[in-house]
Amino acid sequence: MRRVRTGVRRALTTITVPLVSASLATGPALPAAARPTPRPVPPRTTDAPPQAAPPATSPEDTIGGQRLAGRGILVDQAAGVPALPKINAASYLIADADTGDVLAAKDPHGQYLPASTIKTLTALTLVPKLDPNQVVRPTQHACDVEGTKVGLTPKMRYKISDLFHAMLMMSANDASLTLAEAYGGKGKTVAAMNTEAKRINALDTLAGSPNGLDKDLGLNVGTQHTSAYDLALILREGMKNPAYRAYMQAIDFKFPAPPTKKERKKGKKVGGYPIHTHNHMLPGEGHAYAGMLGGKNGYTVEARQTFVAQARRGGHTIVISLMRADEPPSEYAAKLLDWGFAARGKATPVGVLVAPGTPKTTSKDADEDGMLPDGPLASDDRSRAWLLFGGGTAGALLAIAVLFVVLRRRRRLESLRYRSDDAGS
Numbered sequence: 001m002r003r004v005r006t007g008v009r010r011a012l013t014t015i016t017v018p019l020v021s022a023s024l025a026t027g028p029a030l031p032a033a034a035r036p037t038p039r040p041v042p043p044r045t046t047d048a049p050p051q052a053a054p055p056a057t058s059p060e061d062t063i064g065g066q067r068l069a070g071r072g073i074l075v076d077q078a079a080g081v082p083a084l085p086k087i088n089a090a091s092y093l094i095a096d097a098d099t100g101d102v103l104a105a106k107d108p109h110g111q112y113l114p115a116s117t118i119k120t121l122t123a124l125t126l127v128p129k130l131d132p133n134q135v136v137r138p139t140q141h142a143c144d145v146e147g148t149k150v151g152l153t154p155k156m157r158y159k160i161s162d163l164f165h166a167m168l169m170m171s172a173n174d175a176s177l178t179l180a181e182a183y184g185g186k187g188k189t190v191a192a193m194n195t196e197a198k199r200i201n202a203l204d205t206l207a208g209s210p211n212g213l214d215k216d217l218g219l220n221v222g223t224q225h226t227s228a229y230d231l232a233l234i235l236r237e238g239m240k241n242p243a244y245r246a247y248m249q250a251i252d253f254k255f256p257a258p259p260t261k262k263e264r265k266k267g268k269k270v271g272g273y274p275i276h277t278h279n280h281m282l283p284g285e286g287h288a289y290a291g292m293l294g295g296k297n298g299y300t301v302e303a304r305q306t307f308v309a310q311a312r313r314g315g316h317t318i319v320i321s322l323m324r325a326d327e328p329p330s331e332y333a334a335k336l337l338d339w340g341f342a343a344r345g346k347a348t349p350v351g352v353l354v355a356p357g358t359p360k361t362t363s364k365d366a367d368e369d370g371m372l373p374d375g376p377l378a379s380d381d382r383s384r385a386w387l388l389f390g391g392g393t394a395g396a397l398l399a400i401a402v403l404f405v406v407l408r409r410r411r412r413l414e415s416l417r418y419r420s421d422d423a424g425s
Contacts, residue, residue, distance in 0.1 A: 063201055064229060065351035068108050075104040076348035085335035089305075090324035092332075093228040094340040097236050097310055097317040101349035102229075103340055108351070111204050111225040112323045115298030116148075116171045117306045118193075118212040118226065121205065123168055123247065124238040125196045126179055126189070132161035132243065134182065142177035146216040147300075149174040150275060156258055166255060167211075168247040168296065169277045176211035186210060200237050200356040202230035214302050231308040231321035233353055239293065239310055248294030251277045251284065280330045281309060287330035289337060293317070297329055305329050311337050316344055319353075 059066035067074055075084055084104055091107040102108070135157040143152045150172035152158065160182060166175035180189035186209070193207040208224030209217050226234075238244045252274055259271035278297055281289040295309025307329035308321040318340035325332055 062109060063203055064102060064108075064354055068102065068105065068229065068351040071107045071110065073104070073106045074108070074350045076350060078343075078347050081343045081346045082339060085332075085339055087322065087332050087336065088326045089322045089332065091228040092320065092322040092336060093232050094318065094320050094336050094343075095232055095236075095353050096340070096344050096349075097232075097239075097319040097353075100353040100355070101344075102351035102353060103343050103347050103349060105228065105350060108229040109204050109227050110323070111221065111227055112306075113214050113221050113224065113300065113303035114205075114212050114226040114231075114323075115214070115300045115303035115306045116212040117231055117296050117298040117308055117321075118207055118209070118224070119167055119171065119176060119298075120231065120234045120238055120296045120308060121193050121197060121202075121207060121226075122176055122179065122189070122210045123164065123244055124200075124234055124241075125193045126183055127164065127238075127241055127244050127247075129192075130160045130179065130182055132159065132164070134160045136160065136163075136178060136182045138174065138178040139181060142174050142181060145173045145177050145211070145213075147173045147211070147213055150255055151257065152178060153258065156256065156270075158256060162256060164243075164247045165250055165253045166275060169250050169253060169279075170275050171278055171296075171298070173211040173213060180210040197230070197234070200233050201354045201358075202226070202233045205230045205234075212298055212300070212303075214300050220302075226323075228321040228323050229353075231306075231323070232319045235294075235296070235308045235310060235321070236319055236353060237356065245294060248279075248296070249282065251282055279309070280328075281311075281333060287334065289330075289334055295333070307333055309333055309337070311341075313341055316341065318344065 059069040062069040073084065077083070087106070089106070090112060091105075091110045093102060093105040093108045095102045137157045138152045138154055140154050143149075143154060148171050150166035150170060152172075152174045158178070160179070163172075163175040163179050163182075166172035167179065177186065180186045183189050183192070189210050190207050193210065194205070197203070197205040197207065204225065204227035206223065206225050208214075208219040212224075214220065214224060239248070254272045255275045256270050256272045259268045263271045277285070279285070279292075279295050280287040281292045281295060283292065289311055291311040291313040293310040293312055295307060298306040303324065305325035305328060306323050307325070308319070310317055310319045312318075318337050320333055320336040320340060322329060322332055322336065
């Protein structure tokens with residue numbers, strides 16, 4: 001009997017220790033290995049020629065298609081399609097906004113300083129999140145920001161919709177910061193902007209501010225950047241929202257202000273002054289473009305001229321973007337749009353503007369990573385870790401219980417056999 005009990009203890013120890021150890025070891029460790037650590041993407045410097053730096057990612061990893069990894073001019077010239085216009089910009093893109101087909105581009109995934117075009121992402125992020133009728137009071141810090149301002153004062157409260165008009169019509173940096181404050185602060189807003197960029201697959205984009213200022217805020221191309229490809233994605237997504245479109249298309253707007261002495265005498269509690277769009281391609285402007293739907297320009301000394309716009313003609317929409325241009329962008333933009341309308345349906349696309357959401361992992365990627373595609377539980381690594389951990393532990397305990405029952409039954413059989421032998425002696 002003593003030998004049987006000793007054998008049971010040894011068997012339990014031999015089996016349970018490895019099982020429990022394995023379940024403890026493999027449970028929490030899986031999430032860290034579940035997704036490979038992203039390869040760092042070195043920012044592309046703006047002062048070097050676009051062809052100088054190596055591609056940030058391998059062609060097969062390029063969002064929108066392998067050809068868009070190219071650093072030079074990308075186009076498939078077809079019969080009946082005019083030659084591409086000569087544009088003195090480090091990067092640009094022309095795409096059919098309806099189908100997503102990229103018709104031509106130059107260094108489309110090159111990462112450059114965005115200047116005020118980043119405000120298209122600020123708006124994409126905050127327009128759905130903030131009540132347009134909410135009123136907020138700006139801080140003195142927001143009112144004192146550098147660059148273009150609408151003239152906010154802490155003495156007044158402004159409607160969120162007024163601030164969006166100022167930000168998207170005249171690129172007001174004080175309005176951008178006040179919108180960020182209304183959402184919970186600059187840090188929270190920038191984090192939300194980067195989350196939104198990832199959601200729509202604008203993976204070249206890293207926001208460091210809600211207004212696009214760079215050197216003034218100690219930012220450079222390593223800490224704040226976007227690409228011509230991403231600007232097209234951002235504007236295309238934003239223009240799906242009617243409120244976003246309305247702000248983009250506004251030409252004149254009366255912005256509220258404290259009443260003048262004359263207005264106070266008349267009993268007015270709020271005054272105001274007109275603000276005017278900075279998009280010179282809207283109807284009635286100096287570079288009016290037929291079918292212009294909206295766009296956003298930007299400029300800093302470091303970023304140079306940047307621009308993104310959409311226009312619609314003949315039932316078709318073209319989106320263009322350009323970065324680091326050498327002159328105000330309206331004339332370049334008109335040439336890119338003209339070419340896009342002429343080439344649409346004729347030029348073979350060189351890539352595609354992807355839809356929001358996570359691009360599907362290819363089987364090749366899965367083989368290289370040594371993993372299968374994620375299952376339904378993969379969206380929450382922490383829950384998956386504990387499910388795996390719990391499953392492993394439960395399996396170990398079940399195995400112990402079964403072994404215990406089997407060995408206990410064997411012990412009883414051995415006991416009966418010993419009694420039978422004693423009775424027969």
